[in-house]
Each structure stands twice: as structure tokens, then as C-alpha cells.
Amino acid sequence: MSLHRxxxxxxGAALLAxxxxxxxxxxxxxxxxxxxxxxxxRAREGWTVEVACCGDGAPAxxxxxxxxxxxxxxxxxxxxxxxxxxxxxGIGPSRAQAIERARRERPFATLExxxxxPGIGPRTVLGLAGWAHVEPPVEGVGSGVxxxxxxx
Numbered sequence: 110m111s112l113h114r115x116x117x118x119x120x121g122a123a124l125l126a127x128x129x130x131x132x133x134x135x136x137x138x139x140x141x142x143x144x145x146x147x148x149x150x151r152a153r154e155g156w157t158v159e160v161a162c163c164g165d166g167a168p169a170x171x172x173x174x175x176x177x178x179x180x181x182x183x184x185x186x187x188x189x190x191x192x193x194x195x196x197x198x199g200i201g202p203s204r205a206q207a208i209e210r211a212r213r214e215r216p217f218a219t220l221e222x223x224x225x226x227p228g229i230g231p232r233t234v235l236g237l238a239g240w241a242h243v244e245p246p247v248e249g250v251g252s253g254v255x256x257x258x259x260x261x
Contacts, residue, residue, distance in 0.1 A: 147172055147180040155190065183242040186223060187216045197240050199233045217243045 144162035148169035151159035156174030163169045175196040177184055184193055186208060194205035204226070211217075211226040220243050223234050 144180065147176075147182075149173065149176075156193065178240065183240055185244050186220070186241050187212055187243055187245070189241075197237060199236045204228050204233075216245065218245070219243055 144160070146163040146169045147160045148163045149157040149159075149172055150161040151157075152173060157172045157176035160172065160176060160180070172180060172182060174189070174193045175184075178196060184197060186194070191202070191205040191209050194200050194208055195202060200208070207226050207228055208223070211223075217223060220237065220241060221234055222243070223229055223237070223241075224231060
């Protein structure tokens with residue numbers, strides 16, 4: 110068998126396997142119910158790593174880190190650590206560290222105030238709309254009280 114023919118049959122087998130997996134796991138009309146009240150179930154190193162869906166008015170524990178973005182929530186520029194900030198569009202390691210330095214000098218009062226950070230201009234701030242927000246820092250915030258009584 111030639112090399113060209115072997116490559117073609119391997120690609121065909123991969124496509125067939127993918128189609129079978131897709132057909133077995135996808136059923137028309139079936140969708141997971143959206144999680145309207147995500148709550149932190151388990152955290153590691155200050156970030157949410159497992160989420161439970163709350164309901165019936167039970168208080169939810171705030172999500173922390175990039176998990177917030179997965180559930181349509183925004184990151185607080187005055188609280189997110191550098192690694193979490195890197196999950197924002199247009200923010201890499203050096204900009205994340207610059208944000209941390211700028212807020213240590215003076216916490217941000219508005220999203221637009223982020224422009225005082227070296228390397229961040231109006232275009233970057235505009236790109237963060239819907240991804241980030243600013244809340245004034247509050248001492249002693251964050252209790253362990255929240256919804257997860259069962260499992261995620």
C-alpha cells in the first residue's frame with residue numbers, strides 16, 4: 110500500500126470515528142438546562158473549579174476567576190489576580206501585571222480609569238466592555254455561605 114493511500118485511509122477512519130461519536134452523543138432537540146444561578150461548589154488557589162446550579166432562591170456563592178466568564182459574568186479589575194486577568198481579551202501577562210501594579214497604587218473607580226495603566230489605551234478598554242467591571246474594594250467580603258448542599 111502506498112504512503113498516499115495509507116494517509117487517505119487514516120483520515121477516512123478518523124472522520125468515521127468522529128461522526129460515530131457525534132451521532133451517539135447528540136440527539137436532536139435535547140439540550141442541557143441553562144444554569145441561571147451558578148454557585149461555587151469547589152475552589153482551588155482562589156479560583157472556582159467546580160460549579161453547582163442553585164435555584165429556589167437559595168443564596169449562591171460568587172464564582173471566582175475565569176469561571177465567571179464561562180457563565181456570562183464579568184471579572185472585577187480590583188479583585189482578579191494576574192492569571193485571571195490574562196483570560197480577558199487583549200490582556201497578556203505583562204498587561205495583567207501592569208494592572209495589578211496600577212491598582213495597588215490606587216484602585217480603579219471606573220473601567221475607563223484602566224487607561225492610566227501603562228500599555229492600555231482606549232481600544233483595549235473598549236474591548237473589555239462586557240468582560241470586566243470595577244467595584245470599589247471592600248474589606249472582609251466573601252463568606253462561605255451559599256447554595257451548594259448537594260453536588261455540582
